[in-house]
Amino acid sequence: AGRLRVREALRAREPAGEVKVQGWVRSVRSQKEVLFLHINDGSSLENLQVVADPSLENRDLTFGSAVEVLGKLVKSPHRMQNMELKAETIRVVGSCDTWSFPLKMKERHPLEYVRQFPHLRCRNNTLGSLLRIRSEATAAIHSFFQDNGYVHIHTPIITSNDCEGAGELFQIETSNEARESAEKTHFFSVPAFLTVSGQLHLEVMAGAFTHVFTFGPTFRAENSQSRRHLAEFYMVEAELSFTESLQDIMQVMEDLFKTATNTVLSKCPRDVELFHKYIAPAQKGCFFFFSCRISYNEAVEILKQASQTFTFKPEWGCDLQTEHEKYLVKHCGEVPVFVINYPYDLKPFYMRDNEDEPQHTVAAVDLLVPGIGELCGGSLREERLPFLESRLQRLGLANAYQWYLDLRKFGSVPHGGFGMGFERYLQCILGVDNIKDVIPFPRFSHSCLL
Secondary structure, three states: OEEOOHHHHHHOOOOEEEEEEEEEEEEEEEOOOOEEEEEEOOOOOOOEEEEEOHHHOOOOOOOOOEEEEEEEEEEOOOOOOOEEEEEEEEEEEEOOOOOOOOOOOOOOOOHHHHOOOOOOHHHOHHHHHHHHHHHHHHHHHHHHHHHOOOEEOOOOOEEOOOOOOOOOOOEEOOHHHHHOOOOOOOOOOOOEEEOOOOHHHHHHHOOOOOEEEEEEEEEOOOOOOOOOOOOEEEEEEEEEEOOOOHHHHHHHHHHHHHHHHHHHHHHOHHHHHHHHHHHOOOOOOOOOOOOEEEEHHHHHHHHHOOOOOOOOOOOOOOOOOHHHHHHHHHHOOOOOEEEEEEEHHHOOOOEOEOOOOOOOEEEEEEEEEOOOEEEEEEEEEOOOHHHHHHHHHHHOOOOOOHHHHHHHHOOOOOEEEEEEEHHHHHHHHHOOOOHHHOOOOOOEOOEOOO
């Protein structure tokens, strides 16, 4: 018998004899004349209906059990489905104790409830849809960059530099070093950390390839339980050589968002619909990107004139907080907002000086989106050696970043780039409130289950 995935069986145009379908039972309904099963194998949100003779029923055939069904694929008399499987044999491959199984048949479990069961929550409809969407979105992002001539770079996860100057780093040591910390000999001879960004390594590569990108895990030791933060999350980062305008960077951000989102909508319409119907009914319009563009100066003025009282008072020279970002998005009509030209002292050393005293800003851009706040951050990089040298010296970092200064000595070009938090992107397009629900195994302070 030919093996069929549930998705293929549901899409089949013609009936077929002798097929084999394997999956997990989502519902069992036994009647005097007929036994109905719904089975699912993760290939689609929809289940395949199996119709069988009641003599095939057995006590292990329960919700959650794994089965292999042999039978004929026939046209279904039901309006809701195209095909169903007329079973000849049903073999229970793995039984499931329904009493102790935390997921219950026909129940719509809240996301908070299934979060307690990281080893089982992928069997829930919502998480199943999310993970299929996540898989398609990953492929769509890779395709976008490949189609536009970018070279994919595997930037290292273990690094000896702190890219953001953020300081919230996980330091790495071997289990022996942890025990014998008195001697403090490092495995790598220097302190090593989990990466907070692949940007600096991408800048190295941008000296040989004009367009590069990376897509991988990044780590922040932020002691935050918030709905927007994880200790381990995925970042999409790109670097473009020979670019002298923030406009170029913003265009790539916008094109990436649009292309990836259109692909996800066309590849997983039913999965996306589940979120828009049940998880975030208000969410329909974040995509068809129409964006508003303001400078940091304008942003601060808008916030100062707001009738709303903020927990953090908006002042020129202060970073924008989440409450400020959300207000700006609302003020601009709940559309994505680009905020450009931030104060020099707020941003890391590698951002390009705009030389616009007395204000003194750098060519940085953040993309703020409805419901989330900051989704992408980018900038032009400082390619002029004297500017970079004097800034690194003032910060006492000139020795640590000698290699970075070298890049400016050997065939340096104007360049820039950005990073997009992948989980926040998924939150944005699906309307998911908590970032812990858009990653298979969330890691955050005081929680590393599995």
